[in-house]
Amino acid sequence: MAVSAGTLRRPAEGGLWSTVWEWLTTVDHKRIGLLYFWTVLFWFLLAGVEALILRLQLARPDAGVLTPAVYNQLYTMHGTLMVFLVGTPAASVFANMVLPLMIGARDVAFPRLNALSYWVFLFGGILLNAGWLAGGAFDVGWTGYANMSTRPFTQSIGANFWVMGLIVLGLSTMASAFNFLVTIINMRAPGMTLMRMPLMVWALTVVFILVIFAFPVLTVALIFLWFDRFYGTRFFDVAAGGNVFLWQHLFWVFGHPEVYILILPAFGILSEVIPTFSRKPIFGYSTMVLAMGAIAFLGFSVWAHHMFTTGMGPVGNFAFSLSTMLIAIPTGVKVFNWLATMWGGRIRWRVPMLFAGATVLLFILGGLSGMMHASPPIDSQQQDTYFVVAHFHYVLFGGLVMAMFAGVYYWLPKLTGRLLDEGLGKWHFWLTFIGFNLTFFPMHILGALGMPRRIYTYPAEAGWGGLNLLITIGAYILALGILVFAYNLLRSLRKGEPAGSDPWDGRTLEWSIPSPPPEYNFEEIPVVHGRDAWWEQKRQRRVAPVGGGSNGDPHAPGEGHQPGPGREVIHLPKPSIIPLVLALGLAVAGVGTIYHPAVIALGLAITIGAIVAWAIEPPLQGAVHSKE
Amino acid sequence: MRIPPLLRRPRWVAWGISLFLLLLTACASPQNTFGGQGDQARTILGLYWLLIGAALFVGVSVIALLLYAFFRFRERPGAGEPKEVHGNTALEFAWFLIPTIIVLIVAIPSWRTVFRFGQAPPPNALQVQVVGHQWWWEFRYLDYKGADGNPLVSGNELYLPVGRPVALTLRSADVIHSFWVPRLAGKADANPGVTTRLTFTPLETGTYYGQCAEFCGLSHALMRFRVKVLPAEEFERWVQSRQAYTLPPLAGEAEKGWQVFQARGCNACHTIDGTNARGIIGPNLTGIASRDGVAAMALPNTPEDLARWLRNPPAVKAGSKMPNLNLTDEEISALVAFLATLK
Structure with a gap:
């Protein structure tokens, strides 16, 4: 079977159905990356719309736009979606899009497992949101505090969908983490030692290690809650001897490493974009790796700083304040290293770099407000107020989402073969940057003025009306920026300027192959002699990028890829529908746990059948020949 | 000095000024954390200014460096290839040291305060039990018995004498709530099945706004309360009137x-x-x-x-x-x- 380059936008040979089938059965990490990307974008837009509706209710005091019931559901689902369906899969989005390309691999270690991760992510996400259709979404906040979330206080069916959705999503995240760790450990190109890996790969490595240790704890907490809700256990039933702090400890033992699961991909993106656009290698590579390791390690020792006001006593508060403040040190090191990378460089003000610069700026602000509530006495005034809301939006929107935008402008052209528009990108950047700050900066002040979070209304006499109106205006400016982004994305697919293989004069291996890359990524596995492998090749050997480079003919990237006799043989994984079927089986079983045991049996039957079929199905398809 | 283009437009200046005024009026908020009318809130306020100062210093200087680098090293036509610098041990050690020092400056006073707040309440403290309910507050004055021998109880308004330490013991009748009167003290959770403590001394008489800070269900937003800090004699009068309370003559x-x-x-x-x-x-x-x-x-x-x-x-x-x-x-x-x- 002939596979040419540009499989990602190759016109389908058998019409629409065959194209759909190709995507449903794909095991190609690049296509799975795009599936992840579009799905995450969808959830991001949905959660964003939820936030916009919330802002209408909060724009003025005593507003009646939403009932308290709907408000509580919306804010809960906004947070849940942004954390579990946008931030958490960010690592999988970018790992799928570029990780194998960056380490010189032909695919991930377990391509079918990779497809399974995606389909479980999709169905888990739908399950998580299904409460809306079944009579009301979960309404206890994304943190789902028990005993509030146990059945005596929350009867809604949305709570069941929330718990089961998160349990199912955990499977996807874990599978993805193991898959990419094995890929990173085993499939690096010859010569790419650990300390020669691009920092993006390092960041993702740390993320996946964190996932493996943190997510099981969440699953345990969720199973406790599930058992309390359904089978009469009493983990959180205080009157029966249960413990009201158990959920909080378990949730935050997961929840704080989760914060680093969310932010480290952003650190990785910055560590690639900033050197490329400054035309300098990253400053202090080893300290960057060390800092990420330190952040990950300390990240597991800070969880109870979310619990300073629960009455842990001075020793507990002191200990968790200490470990929290320590994290400021490796974080500071990273910021300074990015600064030093820019220093003396030749900074090209292209859209990815604008987003990267803004990310550093906003992350500094988010870090500093975080420093404030690392102090338990100050936290006792900031905990559960809009100050905290401001803080984590600076870190997670200003830090993660802005960095994701940088990453999308930077790497998406590698997969689609087309650049996003620079002018629209700048509109996107400025609207987002201004809208973001207008939305979230005043929240610091609101918090200091005593406005608690998660309240659906406030009286005029509280004096919060003016700032809230300003915030709502800011939110809609921000939304306008996101609309420009969405338009830019869609436009780029058809009308975008062809990217060529190396549009940014990149430094890492993904820029040495055509855009979009052939299905097998590398015709010849590269040999790596140092960091910034592609940059070194370009400098020392003056190699022209494959496919003509940014100045070459972008329409001919696939030329010369016809297989012929005597050429290298590449074994590609066989497309398979089984991962989708297996994921569907899990989702059906999940729905069954809420409604009826017979449905569980049906779901498990599908799942087990799929597992058996998976075991029997041959993993490889016929060999493909690359050029000499 | 060259005036930045933005400031040359009067409309933008007007917007800026009205924004500033908006912020000023907002500070009249009765529930703000900058009041310091209780000893605890006042101590926290001192720490607050220290941390805000440190954050401003770090934020302004690092962001200034960032913006400087971003503008100063912007690509210009004819600029040569930048020098390949891979690191510098002394510098990297320096920016390990800088955050460490800043952390210590803010951490030590914070931790001292943690232990100070954790001390047992003084023996003369007024003992009040706070019980959170969905969605209202119950205050039980353990030092004062009513006619029936049970402690005096008030709902949604807590009465305190000025200048006397008050030792609150907090619990909840249902889900987790959080007791918060920002101008008097930081918040403390009211948990079901467990008792937490909050000790502070109100320093000025007046009415203070409080609100539940931990999401506690449907009408969490409407779980508000007031603390009325009275002169000592007035508080005594209130206690006596409550102890001898009977229905007024009705008609x-x-x-x-x-x-x-x-x-x-x-x-x-x-x-x-x-x-x-x-x-x-x-x-x-x-x-x-x-x-x-x-x-x-x-x-x-x-x-x-x-x-x-x-x-x-x-x-x-x-x-x-x-x-x-x-x-x-x-x-x-x-x-x-x-x-x-x-x-």
């Missing part, structure tokens, strides 16, 4: 209201001191006429708002345990007249 509408109160079963849930109304499901209504609001400050305490509340409580406060009793207009106005006598 006309008010008397009819008292009949309605008993006939419609209000006494099953509410207590009025010195009467046979001993319910404990809802707040104690003794003294309700002098409170700032009704339904945990969801509504101001006016006859119209009280009537609105009685007509259909869950319509005012979603999920309220107080049901719609389908009271007639006459019953409602009688009840309003009766409750107005409970000063």
Whole structure:
């Protein structure tokens, strides 16, 4: 079977159905990356719309736009979606899009497992949101505090969908983490030692290690809650001897490493974009790796700083304040290293770099407000107020989402073969940057003025009306920026300027192959002699990028890829529908746990059948020949 | 100096000024954390300024460096290839050291305060038990017994004498709540099944706004309360009047209201001191006429708002345990007249 380059936008040979089938059965990490990307974008837009509706209710005091019931559901689902369906899969989005390309691999270690991760992510996400259709979404906040979330206080069916959705999503995240760790450990190109890996790969490595240790704890907490809700256990039933702090400890033992699961991909993106656009290698590579390791390690020792006001006593508060403040040190090191990378460089003000610069700026602000509530006495005034809301939006929107935008402008052209528009990108950047700050900066002040979070209304006499109106205006400016982004994305697919293989004069291996890359990524596995492998090749050997480079003919990237006799043989994984079927089986079983045991049996039957079929199905398809 | 283009446009300057004014008016907020009218809030405020100062210093200097680098090293035509710098051990050590020093500057006073706040309350402290309910507050004055031998109880308004330490013990009757009066002290959670402590001394008389800070269900937003810090003598007078509380002489509408109160079963849930109304499901209504609001400050305490509340409580406060009793207009106005006598 002939596979040419540009499989990602190759016109389908058998019409629409065959194209759909190709995507449903794909095991190609690049296509799975795009599936992840579009799905995450969808959830991001949905959660964003939820936030916009919330802002209408909060724009003025005593507003009646939403009932308290709907408000509580919306804010809960906004947070849940942004954390579990946008931030958490960010690592999988970018790992799928570029990780194998960056380490010189032909695919991930377990391509079918990779497809399974995606389909479980999709169905888990739908399950998580299904409460809306079944009579009301979960309404206890994304943190789902028990005993509030146990059945005596929350009867809604949305709570069941929330718990089961998160349990199912955990499977996807874990599978993805193991898959990419094995890929990173085993499939690096010859010569790419650990300390020669691009920092993006390092960041993702740390993320996946964190996932493996943190997510099981969440699953345990969720199973406790599930058992309390359904089978009469009493983990959180205080009157029966249960413990009201158990959920909080378990949730935050997961929840704080989760914060680093969310932010480290952003650190990785910055560590690639900033050197490329400054035309300098990253400053202090080893300290960057060390800092990420330190952040990950300390990240597991800070969880109870979310619990300073629960009455842990001075020793507990002191200990968790200490470990929290320590994290400021490796974080500071990273910021300074990015600064030093820019220093003396030749900074090209292209859209990815604008987003990267803004990310550093906003992350500094988010870090500093975080420093404030690392102090338990100050936290006792900031905990559960809009100050905290401001803080984590600076870190997670200003830090993660802005960095994701940088990453999308930077790497998406590698997969689609087309650049996003620079002018629209700048509109996107400025609207987002201004809208973001207008939305979230005043929240610091609101918090200091005593406005608690998660309240659906406030009286005029509280004096919060003016700032809230300003915030709502800011939110809609921000939304306008996101609309420009969405338009830019869609436009780029058809009308975008062809990217060529190396549009940014990149430094890492993904820029040495055509855009979009052939299905097998590398015709010849590269040999790596140092960091910034592609940059070194370009400098020392003056190699022209494959496919003509940014100045070459972008329409001919696939030329010369016809297989012929005597050429290298590449074994590609066989497309398979089984991962989708297996994921569907899990989702059906999940729905069954809420409604009826017979449905569980049906779901498990599908799942087990799929597992058996998976075991029997041959993993490889016929060999493909690359050029000499 | 060159005036930045933005500032050359009067419209933008006007916007900037109105924004600034908006922020200033916002500071009149009665629930702000900068009041410092309690010793705890005042100590935190001192720390607050230290941390804000440190954050401003770090933020301004690092962001200035960032912007400088971003503009100064912007690509210019004809610029040469930048030098390949891979690192510098001395520098990297320096920016390990800088955050360490800054962390120590803010950490040490923070931790000292943690241990100070953790000390046992002084022996002369007023003992008050705080119980959070969905969605109202109960305050039990353990030092003062009422006529029936039980501690005095007030609902949604906490009365304290100025200058005397108060030792609160907090718990919850249902889910987790958080007791927070920003101008007096930082917040402390009220947990079911576990007791937490909060000790502070109110330093100035006045009425302070408080609100539940931990999401506790449907009407979490309407779980507000007030703390009234009184001069010592006035507080004593309040205690005495409550200890000897009996119904005032009732006549006309008010008397009819008292009949309605008993006939419609209000006494099953509410207590009025010195009467046979001993319910404990809802707040104690003794003294309700002098409170700032009704339904945990969801509504101001006016006859119209009280009537609105009685007509259909869950319509005012979603999920309220107080049901719609389908009271007639006459019953409602009688009840309003009766409750107005409970000063």
